Amino acid sequence: MRKSRTEIAVLGGLSVEPMSGYALRNAIAETLGHFWSESYGQIYPTLARLESAGLVHRLEGGRASSSRYEITASGLDRLRDLLREPHDESPPRNGLLLRLFFGRLLGPEICLELIESAASAARRELETYEAIDVVLRQSTDPNADYFLVTLLAGRHHAAAQLAWAEDAADLLRRRIELESATASDGGIDRG
Amino acid sequence: MRKSRTEIAVLGGLSVEPMSGYALRNAIAETLGHFWSESYGQIYPTLARLESAGLVHRLEGGRASSSRYEITASGLDRLRDLLREPHDESPPRNGLLLRLFFGRLLGPEICLELIESAASAARRELETYEAIDVVLRQSTDPNADYFLVTLLAGRHHAAAQLAWAEDAADLLRRRIELESATASDGGIDRG
DNA sequence: TATGTCATGTAACTGGTTACATGATTGC
DNA sequence: GCAATCATGTAACCAGTTACATGACATA
Numbered sequence: 108m109r110k111s112r113t114e115i116a117v118l119g120g121l122s123v124e125p126m127s128g129y130a131l132r133n134a135i136a137e138t139l140g141h142f143w144s145e146s147y148g149q150i151y152p153t154l155a156r157l158e159s160a161g162l163v164h165r166l167e168g169g170r171a172s173s174s175r176y177e178i179t180a181s182g183l184d185r186l187r188d189l190l191r192e193p194h195d196e197s198p199p200r201n202g203l204l205l206r207l208f209f210g211r212l213l214g215p216e217i218c219l220e221l222i223e224s225a226a227s228a229a230r231r232e233l234e235t236y237e238a239i240d241v242v243l244r245q246s247t248d249p250n251a252d253y254f255l256v257t258l259l260a261g262r263h264h265a266a267a268q269l270a271w272a273e274d275a276a277d278l279l280r281r282r283i284e285l286e287s288a289t290a291s292d293g294g295i296d297r298g
Numbered sequence: 299m300r301k302s303r304t305e306i307a308v309l310g311g312l313s314v315e316p317m318s319g320y321a322l323r324n325a326i327a328e329t330l331g332h333f334w335s336e337s338y339g340q341i342y343p344t345l346a347r348l349e350s351a352g353l354v355h356r357l358e359g360g361r362a363s364s365s366r367y368e369i370t371a372s373g374l375d376r377l378r379d380l381l382r383e384p385h386d387e388s389p390p391r392n393g394l395l396l397r398l399f400f401g402r403l404l405g406p407e408i409c410l411e412l413i414e415s416a417a418s419a420a421r422r423e424l425e426t427y428e429a430i431d432v433v434l435r436q437s438t439d440p441n442a443d444y445f446l447v448t449l450l451a452g453r454h455h456a457a458a459q460l461a462w463a464e465d466a467a468d469l470l471r472r473r474i475e476l477e478s479a480t481a482s483d484g485g486i487d488r489g
Numbered sequence: 490t491a492t493g494t495c496a497t498g499t500a501a502c503t504g505g506t507t508a509c510a511t512g513a514t515t516g517c
Numbered sequence: 518g519c520a521a522t523c524a525t526g527t528a529a530c531c532a533g534t535t536a537c538a539t540g541a542c543a544t545a
Contacts, residue, residue: 144389194393198335202385253401267458
């Protein structure tokens with residue numbers, strides 16, 4: 108049986124501070140966005156399950172339409188256990204690489220476009236990460252070092268993506284030159 | 299409706315050479331292994347669907363218990379269309395980073411172990427990639443450049459993972475020193 | 490004849506997304 | 518009063534995995 112990792116994300120989020128399901132979803136999207144995601148369809152049922160298991164506690168008060176959840180002592184224990192569990196990585200599925208692998212059918216020009224747009228995305232990511240980095244290094248939050256560790260991963264990855272894009276583009280440009288050279292050889296017959 | 303990308307992998311695999319479902323699964327695991335995966339439960343139904351749509355063609359002959367599939371002309375057209383479609387990246391889910399983000403609950407020592415084992419994995423990956431690189435650069439396969447592009451991605455990725463592991467470990471080791479310094483300050487009271 | 494690999498297939502399950510329905514609260 | 522956002526929840530759907538059943542073929 109595969110384990111739902113939503114539980115980790117939910118308990119983890121609430122271990123930082125009590126939140127509503129809605130806020131939890133936003134927090135996950137904003138702070139774990141580059142390596143995690145959750146949808147309402149997962150969060151609300153999970154919160155309900157966790158509450159009936161006594162791992163989180165619903166705080167009444169505040170606005171009527173909202174209820175904040177707080178992690179309980181046994182919730183923290185549970186979270187520690189979950190974090191300690193071995194994580195068999197889910198099989199990687201990278202749509203960009205899947206396409207480039209069969210890129211011969213697309214031709215080098217279109218592949219170059221794919222690569223360039225990936226590079227742009229990586230550049231934007233890098234900027235975001237560097238901005239967060241500045242904030243995080245001034246933070247006194249006891250979690251800050253751990254947040255930095257994951258941020259660092261994002262930065263290294265984005266930088267690697269950029270470097271790869273350069274190398275890959277070089278490779279394909281050489282291939283284009285080669286093809287156009289072959290085409291003009293053939294062109295002599297037509298000329 | 300989300301698109302099944304299994305179709306791309308299956309048609310793509312068959313565009314390289316005709317294969318049985320079983321061989322297809324192996325080929326995907328071996329050559330796309332670092333950025334893709336498919337299970338039999340996806341492959342066989344997909345092959346059946348593709349066949350009834352006339353996108354692949356079942357070759358009889360060879361051993362009785364096996365049937366190889368060949369991509370048809372319309373299958374190639376379809377594949378080209380699929381490759382051209384925009385690929386909204388599936389939300390990233392990285393179990394290692396999810397754990398490290400909440401790493402304060404684990405403590406720096408355990409986090410260091412997690413990071414070190416990720417580094418070992420990356421080192422092994424790098425070795426594999428470099429071996430494949432040698433082979434691929436000598437290949438005359440017209441797909442070789444595109445295979446190289448994805449291989450390059452794997453190499454950059456693994457190298458980035460290694461570099462990150464170094465940086466992250468440094469960060470956490472400083473944190474451990476800091477904590478033990480604080481602890482020995484407190485220790486004066488006990489001594 | 491036994492073992493390992495090649496091979497096909499499916500039923501049950503589950504993790505997860507999407508889309509929608511519904512309403513409270515806030516600020517202009 | 519209106520729009521934006523905060524907020525909760527669910528039903529329908531889908532992609533994908535796991536586990537199993539079944540058997541052919543090769544070879545030692």
